[in-house]
Each structure stands twice: as structure tokens, then as C-alpha cells.
Amino acid sequence: QVQLQESGPGLVKPSETLSLTCTVSAGSLSGYYWSWIRQPPGEGLEWIGYIYHSGSTTYNPSLESRVTISLDTSKNQLSLKLTSVTAADTATYYCARDYWQRLGGSSWAYYGLDVWGQGTTVTVSS
Amino acid sequence: IVLTQSPGTLSLSPGERATLSCRASQSITSRFLTWYQQKPGQAPRLLIYGASSRATGVPDRFSGSGSGTDFTLIISGLQPEDFAVYYCQQYDASPPGYAFGQGTKLEIK
Numbered sequence: 001q002v003q004l005q006e007s008g009p010g011l012v013k014p015s016e017t018l019s020l021t022c023t024v025s026a027g028s029l030s031g032y033y034w035s036w037i038r039q040p041p042g043e044g045l046e047w048i049g050y051i052y053h054s055g056s057t058t059y060n061p062s063l064e065s066r067v068t069i070s071l072d073t074s075k076n077q078l079s080l081k082l083t084s085v086t087a088a089d090t091a092t093y094y095c096a097r098d099y100w101q102r103l104g105g106s107s108w109a110y111y112g113l114d115v116w117g118q119g120t121t122v123t124v125s126s
Numbered sequence: 127i128v129l130t131q132s133p134g135t136l137s138l139s140p141g142e143r144a145t146l147s148c149r150a151s152q153s154i155t156s157r158f159l160t161w162y163q164q165k166p167g168q169a170p171r172l173l174i175y176g177a178s179s180r181a182t183g184v185p186d187r188f189s190g191s192g193s194g195t196d197f198t199l200i201i202s203g204l205q206p207e208d209f210a211v212y213y214c215q216q217y218d219a220s221p222p223g224y225a226f227g228q229g230t231k232l233e234i235k
Contacts, residue, residue, distance in 0.1 A: 035224075045162075045170065045213055047224040058222050094169055110217055112160040114181065116169035 002027030004095050004117035012089075012124050018082040022095030022117055029053050029073055033098035035113060036069060036080045038091040046091075050098050051078060085124045092119040127151050127218050131227035137235040144201040146230045148214035153194045158217035161190055161199050164229075165210045173212075174199065201232075209234050 008020035022034070036048040049059035051069045059067045068081040082089060099111035128151040138144055148159070156177035162170040172181040174190035177197055187202045201208055214227040 044229045045215075045226040047215075047226065049223075060223055061221060096169075110158050110160070110175065112172045112175040112181065113162070113170070113215075114172045114175075116171070119169050 002097065002115050004097065004115060006093060006095055006117045006120040008093075008120060008122070010121060010123060012085055012122060013126050014086055014124055015084055018080070018085050018089060018122055018124075020080045020093055020095075020120060020122070022078045022080075024076045024078070024097075027076075027097075029071055029076060029078070033100055034069075034071070034078045035096045035098045036078075037094045037096060037113070038089075039094070039119075040088075040091045048080065048082075048093075087124050090122065090124045092121045094119045127154060127216060127225055129214055129216060129225055129227035131212075131214060131230045133230060134228075135231045135233060137233050138204055139235045140204050140206055142204050144199075144204055144208070144232055146199040146201075146212050146232070148192075148197040148199070148227050150195045150197075150216060154216050154218070156193045156197070159190075159192070159197050160215045162213045162215065163208075163210050164213065170213065204232075206234075208232065 003025045005023045012018045030053045033050045033052050035050040038046050049069050051057045057069050066083045071078050095117045096113040097115040099114045101109045130149045132147045159177040161174040163173050164170040173184050178190045189200045191198050211229045211231045213229045
């Protein structure tokens with residue numbers, strides 16, 4: 001059964017870059033989309049962006065200028081970089097498998113964010 | 127598109143039926159509407175995709191329905207483990223991406 005594990009620094013200074021990695025085990029990056037989602041303390045979920053196994057990306061417009069999501073297929077990992085962080089970026093960050101299936105032509109079926117990592121908490125503070 | 131969930135908090139007793147609402151600011155494609163459950167300290171768990179299809183391993187007391195702008199998650203015969211926060215999520219193609227509702231907290235009365 002595929003498992004996801006986020007890792008990275010738990011503390012980042014304001015104005016610096018937040019860098020996280022999500023390692024995929026017992027499964028492959030191939031054939032799936034992969035999303036990053038975050039959750040500020042006591043608040044709801046915010047989608048950050050996703051990447052297809054081909055490397056194409058789509059980001060939340062509110063974060064697009066600061067976000068980069070990439071894949072390392074040799075390590076079966078995806079990564080998240082968020083630049084110029086502020087206290088507002090303090091959150092638990094999750095990676096998740098994003099299950100889309102092409103039905104034919106331009107038609108797709110969506111089966112949801114079906115596998116999640118346990119999340120990693122990042123605090124932005126000096 | 128903005129998703130608005132109601133109520134914000136729902137207080138019920140085990141055995142009762144819970145009705146959670148997710149309303150979209152404009153009509154959305156039901157096959158892109160999903161529901162998640164989140165318990166304290168845990169990652170969200172996929173419950174329903176395509177507005178009404180249960181994910182693998184989800185008990186049949188969970189059911190989803192709706193179309194257009196109004197979607198509903200019903201939990202029949204609440205079990206102690208069902209008390210959690212529930213989020214709806216939708217995919218929009220223009221611009222492409224996801225939005226989550228703000229969540230409904232289901233608490234024990």
C-alpha cells in the first residue's frame with residue numbers, strides 16, 4: 001500500500017525559503033498527480049498546487065508567485081519550495097496522491113486526494 | 127468558486143443522523159466534488175468522490191448527494207468515531223485548481 005512521508009525543517013525564518021520533501025513508498029509517481037495542501041493551526045485546508053508525473057504543474061493563484069513543486073523520479077520524491085515566507089505560512093503541510101484517470105479524449109474522472117502523508121508542521125519565526 | 131459549508135458546528139448524539147451541507151458560489155460539476163473527514167492530529171481521509179461514490183473502506187452509513195450548487199453529506203447512525211471535521215472540495219477547470227470549504231465540525235452532544 002502506497003505511503004507518503006513529508007520531511008523538512010520545522011522552523012524557517014521570515015523572508016527565507018521553506019523546502020519540504022515528500023517520499024513515496026510502495027508505489028510509483030508515474031501515472032498520478034501529486035498535490036501539496038497546507039493547514040494553518042486551527043484553520044481549514046488550503047490547496048497549494050499539484051504536479052503531474054510528466055512534470056507539468058498547476059499552482060494556487062494566491063501562492064503562484066512564491067511556489068515551486070518538482071519531482072525527483074529517481075528518488076520517488078516530490079518537493080515543495082515556498083519563497084519569502086512570513087508568519088502566515090506557518091502551517092501543517094501535507095502531500096497527497098491526486099487520483100485522476102483519463103477516460104478518453106479530453107475526458108477525465110476524478111477520484112479525490114486518496115492517499116495522504118501524515119503532515120509536517122512548519123513554523124515561520126525568527 | 128467559493129464553497130460554503132454549513133453548519134459550522136453540528137452537535138449530535140451517537141445514533142443520530144447528521145446532515146452536512148456544501149454550497150458552491152456557482153454551479154460545479156458533481157463528478158469533481160469530494161468530501162474528507164479529519165480527526166484531531168490526523169491527515170484528512172477521503173470519504174466521497176464524484177459527489178456520491180464512497181471511497182474504498184468507507185462505511186455505507188456515509189452517503190453523498192447533490193448537483194449544481196448544493197451538495198450534502200449524510201451520516202446515518204452516528205458512531206463515536208464519526209465525530210470529526212468534514213471538508214468538501216471541488217475542482218475548477220478555469221482557472222485549474224482546487225478549493226476547499228471551511229469545514230463543518232461534528233461534535234458529540
